[in-house]
Amino acid sequence: MSLDDLLGGVDRSLFYRYNGSLTTPTCNEAVVWTIFSQPIRMDKKLVSVSRLSLLGPRVPESQSPTVPEVQWSPAPEQQRVLVAAPQQPLEQSHRPSGDITGLPNVLQSSSAHTVDLQSGPALIVSLLSSPARRVVPRAVLQSNSAYGTTWCYHDASCGPAAWPTVVSPEFCNGSRQSPVNIDTGSATEDSSLNNFNFNNYNSTSGLTTITNTGRTVKVALQDLTVSGGGLSTTYNSLQFHLHWGNGYAVPGSEHTVNGMRYPMEMHIVNMKQSFNGNVTLALADSEGLAALGFFIEVMDGDATASPASWNTLASYLANITNSGDSANINSQISMDDLLDGVDRSRYYRYLGSLTTPTCNEVVIWTVFKDPIKVSKDVINRFNSTVHIGNDTSILMINTYRNIQPNQEVKTTVDNSGSSITLASAQMAIAAIWAFTGF
Numbered sequence: 182m183s184l185d186d187l188l189g190g191v192d193r194s195l196f197y198r199y200n201g202s203l204t205t206p207t208c209n210e211a212v213v214w215t216i217f218s219q220p221i222r223m224d225k226k227l228v229s230v231s232r233l234s235l236l237g238p239r240v241p242e243s244q245s246p247t248v249p250e251v252q253w254s255p256a257p258e259q260q261r262v263l264v265a266a267p268q269q270p271l272e273q274s275h276r277p278s279g280d281i282t283g284l285p286n287v288l289q290s291s292s293a294h295t296v297d298l299q300s301g302p303a304l305i306v307s308l309l310s311s312p313a314r315r316v317v318p319r320a321v322l323q324s325n326s327a328y329g330t331t332w333c334y335h336d337a338s339c340g341p342a343a344w345p346t347v348v349s350p351e352f353c354n355g356s357r358q359s360p361v362n363i364d365t366g367s368a369t370e371d372s373s374l375n376n377f378n379f380n381n382y383n384s385t386s387g388l389t390t391i392t393n394t395g396r397t398v399k400v401a402l403q404d405l406t407v408s409g410g411g412l413s414t415t416y417n418s419l420q421f422h423l424h425w426g427n428g429y430a431v432p433g434s435e436h437t438v439n440g441m442r443y444p445m446e447m448h449i450v451n452m453k454q455s456f457n458g459n460v461t462l463a464l465a466d467s468e469g470l471a472a473l474g475f476f477i478e479v480m481d482g483d484a485t486a487s488p489a490s491w492n493t494l495a496s497y498l499a500n501i502t503n504s505g506d507s508a509n510i511n512s513q514i515s516m517d518d519l520l521d522g523v524d525r526s527r528y529y530r531y532l533g534s535l536t537t538p539t540c541n542e543v544v545i546w547t548v549f550k551d552p553i554k555v556s557k558d559v560i561n562r563f564n565s566t567v568h569i570g571n572d573t574s575i576l577m578i579n580t581y582r583n584i585q586p587n588q589e590v591k592t593t594v595d596n597s598g599s600s601i602t603l604a605s606a607q608m609a610i611a612a613i614w615a616f617t618g619f
């Protein structure tokens with residue numbers, strides 16, 4: 182008799198996968214579990230015999246017809262796993278997503294300063310469903326199973342186009358999804374969009390750690406807040422992360438402006454201070470999170486290693502080449518240093534969502550008009566240094582979601598019109614002088 186005989190009738194291409202433990206002491210959390218979707222079919226009598234033989238003296242085969250039938254009652258979480266059809270999307274509580282690699286950081290922080298757009302949903306899902314964590318259909322995992330991910334950017338089976346269907350349909354196919362293209366001609370001016378207060382953004386101890394999450398590079402922040410800017414209350418700045426393409430010439434910002442995509446985009450993730458880091462509350466509030474988006478554009482000229490703040494930030498990438506790697510930031514750079522050159526009084530505003538699964542529609546978005554200028558070589562370090570898994574995995578590139586249907590976009594009132602007119606007039610006069618030979 183072979184093992185194949187014992188497994189007869191089971192389609193071994195259909196299974197679930199999660200990272201778990203031994204089910205007996207010492208319960209070491211070192212097991213990659215595979216649960217096959219189809220059961221091995223056995224005669225009822227045989228099932229009864231095999232169970233009772235473990236409970237007491239062996240039952241003679243001749244007596245087996247008189248043995249009461251034993252009903253097998255799987256534990257609730259076992260039932261959930263076993264009844265789910267592999268081609269069907271599982272319910273959210275069974276199919277956590279986001280950065281598991283970022284989770285330990287989140288959990289060890291009582292103030293949850295490391296929760297983010299990417300790990301936030303993972304945190305709540307994990308807390309709600311710890312017995313059945315990370316159980317995902319093979320169809321979703323197969324392209325990326327080595328990294329235990331449920332969504333990705335690089336493969337059709339788990340990439341952005343699949344999020345609204347097989348990966349994360351509960352919110353990703355909603356009606357206020359991000360990112361969007363900003364049509365500047367359609368944005369309406371709103372005088373309530375006043376200046377922000379960026380508190381402690383000049384602190385050189387505000388950036389604490391930098392992490393390769395397998396999908397982005399994330400920097401945890403501490404003791405920074407934002408208010409004003411048309412926000413209803415004060416928000417804690419928890420982290421920022423980046424989206425990029427494949428080098429400065431293959432752009433990868435998430436938002437676009439009049440159809441134009443920038444090389445990179447920085448997202449600073451903020452949570453209402455009143456929630457005290459409670460992700461559950463944030464995800465239940467339509468403005469629970471405030472995201473600040475900054476475009477990154479190629480710096481003019483042939484500068485390299487510029488600006489110094491971004492060069493310093495990018496220098497850490499070599500220390501976090503693998504998913505899950507993290508490094509402390511002890512360079513004296515502040516958020517103000519990283520945002521240098523941006524007029525933070527000029528921005529767009531709309532209500533949207535997380536741009537990663539589970540795409541919760543709880544984000545009040547601010548997208549600043551002025552880009553941050555960074556030299557080409559620094560931009561290129563992002564797509565050429567960090568991997569989505571270990572060193573043998575592919576490089577992390579094109580880490581952005583496709584554009585979602587337009588939302589109503591508001592804009593700060595443009596007060597620079599008079600100076601533009603003046604500058605234009607001066608140029609016109611200069612042109613006349615040049616033309617007339619004066």
Ligand SMILES: [Zn+2]
Pocket residue numbers: 298422423424448536
């Ligand atoms: Zn983002």
